[in-house]
Amino acid sequence: MLHKHKHNQTCCPVHVTFPEQEPISAEKAAELEDLFKILANDTRLRLLHTLARVEEMCVCDIANAVDMTPQAISNQLQRLSDRGIVATRRSGNQIYYRVVDECVVGLLQKAMCLLDDSEKLAKV
Amino acid sequence: MLHKHKHNQTCCPVHVTFPEQEPISAEKAAELEDLFKILANDTRLRLLHTLARVEEMCVCDIANAVDMTPQAISNQLQRLSDRGIVATRRSGNQIYYRVVDECVVGLLQKAMCLLDDSEKLAKV
DNA sequence: CAACTATTACACAAATCAGTTTAATAGTGT
């Protein structure tokens, strides 16, 4: 039952080790917590995934895309903007959001891939 | 100011796109949220990082390593165990924890790498 | 300026969460 790794996965490494001997610093752990926290919300994840597939999109269009109110969307876009993950551009009445931190999207992509892997494993 | 990507980073892809045209499903977003949530806590991150560097470790040793009470540690280890990220083995009085989900550790490693990248960028 | 649209700001209520405290459980040694 412990033979979890079939070596036919697309994301998971066979074995991960941390080369450094030192434990992670409390400061770095806090930074990591912040990073994961911003991704630990299904609304923000859907916003990010939506924005990652287009050049830019205005709030009401995003709200329609995820079927939520513009207020709720604006709340979360603000948080993504505060972290520098997305940025805005005003054009008339609309405010257009776009992804500027590709790294975070890369992390999201990796996480989605991991989930797919475990689903595959679960089906065996 | 928008030229963020210097192409000398170690983790961040230059540009990430999601090949699929469909938006992420609410169900998958919820799964992702759960995955990131478990990582969105500095205590759990320190536990994971500690465990990823050894074969296995008992609760009191982990508690010492991160300088917290065994009760607090046990709380979080339980949550990691519930998700199948770590597993336990009893030996006498001690209960030894070990990492069994290397994928999650891989995600942690990638996140740490991203943070290092942004620090490097910030210093420029 | 007035009416309208798009977005954000703010206060709020419900839910979730982390660490503490206290108590219970499991195993060891005498």
Add this chain to the structure above:
DNA sequence: ACACTATTAAACTGATTTGTGTAATAGTTG
């Protein structure tokens, strides 16, 4: 059986978070 250690369970508190409702702001159009 008893004392002891290691770990977990359960209840509790304070803090954080999310979407909602309402109001405010910015821009457009007539």
